[in-house]
Amino acid sequence: MALNWKLVIDTADAPVLADFWAAALGYEVEDPSALIEQLLSAGHLPAEAVLEHRGSKTFRGYAAIRHPDDPYDPTSGVGQGRRLLFQDVPEAKSGKNRLHIDVHSEPGGLDELVGRLEGLGATRVREFDKGPAGHWWVMQDPEGNEFCVA
Known part of the structure; x- marks a missing residue:
């Protein structure tokens, strides 16, 4: 049985790099704002875990893009197909990508x-x-x- 997967890329600024790759590949930046609003209003997510980027709420330190033709969850915005996830890490890139x-x-x-x-x-x-x-x-x-x- 084939497995689902996503490629995770370490970043210094996840939303900015997600914007670059979405434009480069013709993908869509995922919009988790509906999920974030639910989590905030239920008290399951602290306000400091959220930031605003390009007019939408997103999780601080994370952003993702998905292929526009693939299915996605309308509540979370999470793609269920070809997808790249960007996550901020404290260390800078060092050396060549593997x-x-x-x-x-x-x-x-x-x-x-x-x-x-x-x-x-x-x-x-x-x-x-x-x-x-x-x-x-x-x-x-x-x-x-x-x-x-x-």
Whole structure:
């Protein structure tokens, strides 16, 4: 039986990095504000555990994005399919990622995609051109996490 999963990414500012990746991938930022309101009004969540980001309440230190075509729970906003969860951690990133995301362009659209990602805050690190084996860029998101664009 196949298992459900999500990729969890350590961050310094979860909502900001979630915004970057949602724009980069065409995903939707999850909106847990209805759940947060329920938890606050029932006294199950302290106010200091919540922050406002882009006009919505979210859990302090956490943000998630989901594929727009996948199902989600309308009360919690939590996606039930392809999903990235960003969580703030106290330590800074150190060293190369041991796991990374590959983002694929439309045929012939590599340069356009790389330019769009730069416009969102990504930076180019290194270009690879292996002829028939492929052409891609290693890039970094705004917090320095490496990913590939092919």
